[in-house]
Amino acid sequence: SYELTQPLSVSVAPGQTARVPCGGDNIKAKNVHWYQQKPGQAPVLVLYRHSNRPYGIPERFSGSNSGNTATLTISRVQLGDEAEYYCQVWDSRTAGLFGPGTKVTVL
Amino acid sequence: EVQLVESGGGLVQPGRSLRLSCEGSGFILKDNAMHWVRQAPGKGLEWVSGISWNSDRIQYADSVQGRFTISRDDAKNSLYLQMNSLRVEDTALYYCVSDIIGYSFGSGFDRWGQGSLVTVSS
Secondary structure, rough: OOOOOOOOOOEOOOOOOEEEEEEOOHHOOOOOEEEEEOOOOEHHHHEEEEEEEEEEOOEEEEEEOOEEEEEEEEOOOOOHEEEEEEEEEEEOOOOOEOOOOEEEEEE | EEEEEEEEEEEEOOOOEEEEEEEEEOOOOOOOOOOEEEEOOOEEEEEEEEEEEOOEEEEEEEOOOOOEEEEEEHHOOOOEEOOOOHHHHHHHHEEEEEEEEOOOOOOOEEEEEEOOEEOOOO
């Protein structure tokens, strides 16, 4: 069965760039979405289909996907970006598989 | 305000059944692919099931295949999840969600309800 890997945590200083990787076999061939979830709240879609931002999501959020790794990049990190981030892949085989999540901590 | 409102959760014994409902408020479910996603306490997200805008595509996670049934009633602007043979490991907050591109199944979930808690325990 297909599996996704994410680091447990990523730490970043305010104003710096955070990169959250999502690993999977030949992930570049799949649609990848990214979600942000803050404690006690429902998740929020921040990127869909690798690098498309929904309305209202800042340009500071961007995505890339190549080989076996998709990456969510958060530029000019703010305190409000501290949250759990989940990747999700979608194709006919994996359906809506989520990664285990990465806690982004703003130091 | 555009909302998805879940209902029907509660405490149920293992082996019993429960039916979750999701109603659109200010949001028309028709023409949108819809899904259920769950999150066990303190754990990550798990996609459970999805149904395309016209119901011609329905998928389930392996963990619920054969036990859960997703359906929709566009006349009632509602989505349902019939859960049978419930197990302790089905305990979770169940979210009703919709695809950002309504006609595209699995394009990314941009609308989420606040969730309905299902607790399976004897």
